Amino acid sequence: MWLALAPAAAGGGRPAAWIPARWDGGPLELARRAGDKALANPDVGETISRWYDPATLKLLDGTPINCLLLTLSAGAGPEIEKRQRQLVTEYARRARERGLAVLGLVYPGADAAAAAVGAREAQLDGLVLEGEFPGGVAFAERLEKALAAVSSAAVVIPVVPSPLARKEARQVLAVEGVSPGVGKAGDGATAGATGGVWVDSNLWLARSFQADPDRRPVWISHRPRDGAPGIYARSIADAAAAGARWILTLDDDLRARLLHRESEALAAWKGIADCLAFFEDHAEWRGFAPFGNVAIVLDASGPNLANSEEYLNLVARRQIPYRVIYRSQLSAASLAGLRAALAFDLAPATEGERKTLRAFAAGGGLVMSGPSWGGAPKEQSYTMVAEGEGEIAVYKDESPDPQSVARDLNDLVTTPELGVSVFKAPSVLPYVSVAGGDARLLIQLVNYATEPAKSIAIWVTGSFASARLYAPGSVPLDLPVRPSGGRTEITVPALAAYGAVLCSAQRAAPAAGPVPRSSAASAGSGNLPSTRAGKQGIRGTLRAVPRWAAVPASQPPLWKRDAGIHYTPCSE
Numbered sequence: 001m002w003l004a005l006a007p008a009a010a011g012g013g014r015p016a017a018w019i020p021a022r023w024d025g026g027p028l029e030l031a032r033r034a035g036d037k038a039l040a041n042p043d044v045g046e047t048i049s050r051w052y053d054p055a056t057l058k059l060l061d062g063t064p065i066n067c068l069l070l071t072l073s074a075g076a077g078p079e080i081e082k083r084q085r086q087l088v089t090e091y092a093r094r095a096r097e098r099g100l101a102v103l104g105l106v107y108p109g110a111d112a113a114a115a116a117v118g119a120r121e122a123q124l125d126g127l128v129l130e131g132e133f134p135g136g137v138a139f140a141e142r143l144e145k146a147l148a149a150v151s152s153a154a155v156v157i158p159v160v161p162s163p164l165a166r167k168e169a170r171q172v173l174a175v176e177g178v179s180p181g182v183g184k185a186g187d188g189a190t191a192g193a194t195g196g197v198w199v200d201s202n203l204w205l206a207r208s209f210q211a212d213p214d215r216r217p218v219w220i221s222h223r224p225r226d227g228a229p230g231i232y233a234r235s236i237a238d239a240a241a242a243g244a245r246w247i248l249t250l251d252d253d254l255r256a257r258l259l260h261r262e263s264e265a266l267a268a269w270k271g272i273a274d275c276l277a278f279f280e281d282h283a284e285w286r287g288f289a290p291f292g293n294v295a296i297v298l299d300a301s302g303p304n305l306a307n308s309e310e311y312l313n314l315v316a317r318r319q320i321p322y323r324v325i326y327r328s329q330l331s332a333a334s335l336a337g338l339r340a341a342l343a344f345d346l347a348p349a350t351e352g353e354r355k356t357l358r359a360f361a362a363g364g365g366l367v368m369s370g371p372s373w374g375g376a377p378k379e380q381s382y383t384m385v386a387e388g389e390g391e392i393a394v395y396k397d398e399s400p401d402p403q404s405v406a407r408d409l410n411d412l413v414t415t416p417e418l419g420v421s422v423f424k425a426p427s428v429l430p431y432v433s434v435a436g437g438d439a440r441l442l443i444q445l446v447n448y449a450t451e452p453a454k455s456i457a458i459w460v461t462g463s464f465a466s467a468r469l470y471a472p473g474s475v476p477l478d479l480p481v482r483p484s485g486g487r488t489e490i491t492v493p494a495l496a497a498y499g500a501v502l503c504s505a506q507r508a509a510p511a512a513g514p515v516p517r518s519s520a521a522s523a524g525s526g527n528l529p530s531t532r533a534g535k536q537g538i539r540g541t542l543r544a545v546p547r548w549a550a551v552p553a554s555q556p557p558l559w560k561r562d563a564g565i566h567y568t569p570c571s572e
Contacts (some may be wrong), residue, residue: 018067089121213297275472471498
């Protein structure tokens with residue numbers, strides 16, 4: 001029913017244009033957090049109590065934030081709920097005068113009818129449901145009916161785990177995420193089972209929704225690790241690199257200092273705003289096609305979706321570029337030009353799916369799948385079965401350990417076949433995309449450590465004439481490119497939280513000074529050498545692309561495996 005309704009107000013534009021910030025406050029927020037140890041600090045309580053003073057709206061001046069999430073209902077006492085609605089109604093009116101969209105935060109314990117009345121009174125554009133509600137999605141359905149009954153067109157946006165979000169028919173998909181960083185402590189290099197660095201990231205999550213044919217806005221929800229250096233820039237980039245948006249959430253200490261207009265807090269706030277603006281200035285990048293020579297087939301309605309998502313997560317942790325293919329989209333065209341396909345979600349595969357994957361393998365591809373393909377081993381985890389010019393890795397288990405599969409993939413597919421590889425930066429995860437018929441390759445790098453990554457080496461199979469580094473708050477920097485044995489080598493001298501390397505097949509004009517808004521990503525264009533002409537080139541279009549040129553067997557080894565998750569150059 002709600003799909004036919006438009007937002008109640010025009011503030012902030014349509015939902016796809018909303019840049020959200022959690023702006024919780026007021027007496028209801030204090031009551032909701034009554035047991036929170038943070039309230040032992042009187043400054044925190046004062047900040048929450050005063051956050052809906054109209055003066056706080058001035059913080060938004062000059063920022064791209066255009067959507068506020070205000071505390072609306074949490075099932076507290078009638079008097080507190082009434083005072084909160086009155087406060088939100090007045091604050092929302094002032095926010096709309098500034099052209100902002102305003103959404104209400106609704107928590108478990110809230111009454112659907114009362115929340116709907118509050119949304120109508122405050123003329124809210126939407127209601128965001130956060131937390132575990134009795135009956136799950138049933139509460140959202142009751143709320144939608146209650147909104148319709150009071151003639152409110154507010155959209156309902158439940159914040160849910162990603163397996164549920166994939167099944168939601170919503171204008172905005174809001175997904176529970178993790179606070180990004182290295183290990184669980186937020187600093188230092190915590191070793192994972194792979195021997196590399198364990199990274200908590202939402203980058204894989206944001207990228208996985210790009211395969212959704214509806215391409216709806218995706219919001220990632222998490223609270224930042226308090227005090228972690230660079231956490232805001234990292235959280236913004238962690239979502240935005242793959243086209244999603246983090247629901248900006250400020251920690252209590254920063255909000256208290258902002259309320260008192262402390263200079264260091266205001267400088268940090270400006271840095272946050274600059275980072276948000278950077279991704280809006282480069283909105284063109286959201287239209288680039290995801291790149292990967294590896295595909296992971298995902299059944300969004302499968303019985304074990306949470307486990308299936310771990311393949312996406314752990315393959316990304318190994319810095320392997322990949323594309324997601326929804327099971328409904330699996331075809332010869334969607335697999336064209338790829339090197340490998342993980343198909344564990346096809347259990348069992350239909351006859352048509354088996355035919356498609358066998359043809360892919362017969363043409364030289366690698367398929368990784370479960371025992372339903374036949375010939376599964378009894379002892380070892382998988383066995384290789386020849387299929388035409390390619391192979392099928394048949395695993396003993398229907399849903400093998402995702403960490404083992406990610407490791408096996410790194411062993412079975414060589415570095416040049418991956419297309420893009422990152423070295424000397426275990427805390428950095430890449431997201432790679434292409435545009436202009438492969439003429440432009442964009443390598444976005446997110447650093448999850450608190451310390452800058454230095455001297456990051458990037459190897460790109462194919463020939464590129466120029467590479468330019470973009471980062472929030474910095475002038476674009478032209479990077480030297482070095483052709484070497486069918487690849488292009490690039491070095492990023494230093495990376496704080498985020499940087500994007502835009503490679504072009506033609507030499508770009510020299511970077512000089514700040515780049516105008518919405519034009520930085522357009523630097524460089526041209527035609528990449530085609531593999532049909534016998535040259536190696538980066539391949540990133542979604543359909544009808546040529547297969548990679550083979551690496552000659554006589555070529556001396558250029559890569560060697562270390563004990564962790566990376567290849568390192570051999571001496572030349």
